[in-house]
Amino acid sequence: MQWKDRPPAPTEFGGIRLGRVQPGKDYEALITCESMAGHDTHWWKRRTVPCTAPDCTACCEGTPARWHGYLSVFSTRTRIHSVLELTSLAAAAVAEYEDRHGSLRGALLRANRLGNRPNSPVSVTIVPFDGDLRTLPHAVDLRRFLETIWSVKPNREDGQDDPPAGQNIRNIIVPGPPTCKTRPLKSVHHPATIEAAKSNGKGQK
Numbered sequence: 001m002q003w004k005d006r007p008p009a010p011t012e013f014g015g016i017r018l019g020r021v022q023p024g025k026d027y028e029a030l031i032t033c034e035s036m037a038g039h040d041t042h043w044w045k046r047r048t049v050p051c052t053a054p055d056c057t058a059c060c061e062g063t064p065a066r067w068h069g070y071l072s073v074f075s076t077r078t079r080i081h082s083v084l085e086l087t088s089l090a091a092a093a094v095a096e097y098e099d100r101h102g103s104l105r106g107a108l109l110r111a112n113r114l115g116n117r118p119n120s121p122v123s124v125t126i127v128p129f130d131g132d133l134r135t136l137p138h139a140v141d142l143r144r145f146l147e148t149i150w151s152v153k154p155n156r157e158d159g160q161d162d163p164p165a166g167q168n169i170r171n172i173i174v175p176g177p178p179t180c181k182t183r184p185l186k187s188v189h190h191p192a193t194i195e196a197a198k199s200n201g202k203g204q205k
């Protein structure tokens, strides 16, 4: 028998969740990261995927891209460390604070949804925290965290040390051909297809 008197080391980002401000709940957390991370994303095939423009299949299929900002946060209520996703509207106050103070770490963020729907606008206030920050956890590496949950190949500038092929972006997004923005619709070439499309579209009211 091999006794192991300590639990196994957690996997990287184990237990860290990506969350949003929920309706009907006042949200309060200390920001643990120095800077906000941000990326254009698509809601595509029932999941959030990063926009990979100019070579992005979701763009080519006409799915709108929306910017989201991400913060690593430590809840003052639950004392759980997580990553918070904010819309561009909600993130404006955060960006302004970061630009003014040079860092977000240790700032107190309060947020709530101005409505009962999951996508109601979020109101955010952010102020310096007037308390003991010595026990504030280290920040989550936001870009690595998001790359992990999005399973996107990291964009290394040196071209070295690529991850295994299994993490390639092609597993979740099949990039369109480079000319997809100007790709003619099939129906343009086939009059029969146009007629079929017309009758399909009009016959089902």
Ligand SMILES: [Zn+2]
Pocket: 042, 050, 051, 052, 053, 056, 057, 058, 059, 060, 065
């Ligand atoms: Zn895109």
